[in-house]
């Protein structure tokens with residue numbers, strides 16, 4: 140794969156051309172200090188100070204110095220342990236984003252050049268990627284591992300890789316759709332500029348309604364590809380994601396490079412490369428559902444294997460209980 144094929148799939152590259160067939164999106168170039176803030180994991184986890192007083196975590200300690208004082212007086216009297224970092228602030232970006240969120244109806248879905256912070260949704264107060272303020276976006280972006288891919292590894296599978304990152308990063312604010320139906324999302328696979336495969340996007344669930352709609356959806360997506368995508372997207376091989384609305388309109392959600400980091404969902408890349416029995420795949424019964432390919436919770440949360448955090452915690456609890464019992468006996 141070439142860098143230019145990866146670059147074409149960045150939302151700031153494709154969206155202006157496909158705006159009329161996609162969902163309403165406003166795009167902001169990110170200032171480099173904000174990118175550095177996202178990349179920096181050397182210090183404590185600090186959210187930017189909000190100049191509009193919109194806090195992503197309303198119950199946290201507001202004044203970071205109070206937090207530091209508390210830690211110092213409770214913990215240690217060693218002055219060298221005092222935290223030195225102060226929270227950053229991005230007033231201009233915050234105000235621009237506030238304005239765009241308002242234009243988009245008050246709630247947005249955020250994305251970086253290629254990816255959304257899907258793995259971080261658990262940390263938001265709603266458990267979704269719905270954001271109403273800059274602080275909520277910063278919290279999701281700072282907590283997401285998916286975005287590390289965009290920030291540092293986007294070109295890792297390129298044969299002509301010259302850099303680990305694009306020159307600029309962009310924040311895409313997409314109008315929030317509360318009634319998005321996961322059964323109507325599909326990933327489409329284009330090889331040699333031919334649409335060879337369509338897969339249900341949410342592979343962890345069987346949707347009986349799709350059994351009836353499969354043929355209609357296939358026709359709608361093929362027409363959409365021929366009329367709106369094929370001659371206008373310059374790569375030979377790529378994937379695109381679509382959403383089919385209740386009134387049978389097809390909306391373009393995203394482009395992704397062929398193979399590499401793109402999930403093949405109900406196909407395998409081998410099948411797609413060799414075009415073996417590729418057409419449209421949906422989950423056809425409850426027995427066929429696939430395990431989640433991405434979890435919404437960090438692995439450490441459910442890893443109980445020997446040596447894991449949970450294992451050590453449970454051992455400590457067990458030891459404490461024994462000590463109590465022994466004392467009581």
Ligand SMILES: Nc1ncnc2c1ncn2[C@@H]1O[C@H](COP(=O)(O)OP(=O)(O)OP(=O)(O)O)[C@@H](O)[C@H]1O
Nearest residue numbers: 248253254255313314315316317319324380393395
């Ligand atoms: N505007 C929106 N409002 C509400 N939900 C959305 C919106 N846009 C996307 N979603 C939901 O979030 C999911 C992930 O979005 P998206 O495909 O843009 O992320 P991504 O990081 O590019 O994912 P992938 O890497 O799998 O392509 C979508 O499948 C959809 O269910």
